[in-house]
Amino acid sequence: MDILILNNTGWGLGGGVEEYSRILADINLELGNRIIKASLNRTRRTYEDLVLYARTEKHIVNIFDNYLEKSLSKVCLRFKIDLIHANITDAYNGYPIFKVSRKLKIPLVFTIHGWNYLCPIGWKIMLPEFKVCKKIAPHPHCAICVASLKKHESRSPIEIPLKITRIPYVSYIYRKLLQDADCVISPSKTFTLELYRELGVKAQYIPNPVNPALLRDALEPRVESIRKDEEQIVLFIGRLVHEKGVLFLPEIARRLNPKAELHVAGTGPLEEKLMRYRMPNMILHGLLFGEEKKNLLKRASVVIVPSVCREMLPYVILEAFVHRKPVVAFDVEGGQKELIEMTGSGLLAKPFDIQDFADKVNYLLQNPDEVENMTRNVHKVLLKEFTIDNYKEKLARIYNNVVS
CATH class of the missing domain: 3.40.50.2000 (Glycogen Phosphorylase B;)
Structure with missing residues (x-):
């Protein structure tokens, strides 16, 4: 065919x-x-x-x-x-x-x-x-x-009326x-x-x-990365656009534990604004591929998906699960909630409540044993469903x- x-x-x-x-x-x-x-x-x-x-x-x-x-x-x-x-x-x-x-x-x-x-x-x-x-x-x-939405992005006074007429x-x-x-x-x-x-x-x-190469990684022995006395990396991977909750990142970073760092991997139209408002504990990597992305995922303690939209099936969550990393997302009907509930490998925060979101992240950072229990069976789900x-x-x- x-x-x-x-x-x-x-x-x-x-x-x-x-x-x-x-x-x-x-x-x-x-x-x-x-x-x-x-x-x-x-x-x-x-x-x-x-x-x-x-x-x-x-x-x-x-x-x-x-x-x-x-x-x-x-x-x-x-x-x-x-x-x-x-x-x-x-x-x-x-x-x-x-x-x-x-x-x-x-x-x-x-x-x-x-x-x-x-x-x-x-x-x-x-x-x-x-x-x-x-x-x-x-x-x-x-x-x-x-x-x-478009009032923040519009470059022309007629752009918004045109978009409305096209609906x-x-x-x-x-x-x-x-x-x-x-x-x-x-x-x-x-x-x-x-x-x-x-x-x-x-x-x-x-x-x-899931990419077969990633699933092969799932069978590799896990390198522990969450310890109270070690680095605590909170990781965001994705396009730097409004719907991914990018403008929440500085506020989330401000509310993290003193030892925690928020690493951001991705590029997009909000990159310049994020650079302008980033907190001291934020590290922007730009767009990462291959081994660089994989190594950062392995080092991460928690992966965050603060999307303000209803996602379809966020691939970054599957990548996090491959490396047995817990995920924090907002409790909104969609792909992010489906995946977390299907595997039990993460926490859902009150919709668009930044403080509750940061509290969920801090809880995972401070409770590595809970994370271990939470992510124990995630590979079984991946190998069965994906x-x-x-x-x-x-x-x-x-x-x-x-x-x-």
Whole structure:
């Protein structure tokens, strides 16, 4: 089977979508499929076999832009594609993919990587109240959320009104994509239920697999890192953007134990602001890959995920569990809560209460025996629920169903 695997972020980057796309490609090779890897992003350096250059302007005209549609059609015809597997987090790129799959009668499988399919800002959190949103987009409150978020990012006085006017169009496109795709894969139980409640779409719940190399690390003898008289490293890994709770980091650092350090690994638009407001016990590493990232995870005492959005399946939590590190996150319905409750390897703080969050981190730092008990069985869960073999079996079944 010839399969076109698409994402809109690039293949050479270190985020969850990129990691999933690489694992997906490896799984398909193991299944005996021929794969064509492609990215729809021209603004970042990538290392894929094929790059599709799509216009990057985010305006409504892109939905009807024939350039991407023609490029995709040429690729599908040239390589005689039997199935398209898309990992797209952008409605403007998703719609041309859908049109091509229907025009050429090629089955389309979508893997969901964010709540933006159900929410214009992708958080599924109501702003400025910071409450879990149960409304169905497009809803009048969506405009308030967009305005609340974008007022901190807007570079033009007309940007916010434009984004608000696009809400009905974007919501329609996402709904169309999900309802008409041949199969939708969701790595989150919470999202799967919400998707059915809001759109009536029955997604296949399959948690994303862990990189086999990381699972091999899980079987290595553990090097103890939490001791009251040793270094206490609290680690944040992720994009430096609003939804990841980056602006909470200085306040969390200020409330940590005197011996504790908050290490931040990642880059993004808020990096400069974080540098400006960082506390003395904060260390910013920038973007880390490979052994550097792995070594920092091994040294860490606690991994924090202070996201103010509802996550899908944060890959950093799986990486933390591989190294048997406890995780602290806010108690918000979504992937972060699912993973912590599934494994018992972490604590959930009151939603967006920084003091309670810091208290949970300090508790773990001061109670290494509790951490040992908490993370004792995490590898069993990983090896049962998040292996390549499990995912490969379910994916092969999906492919056979949609192609036949």
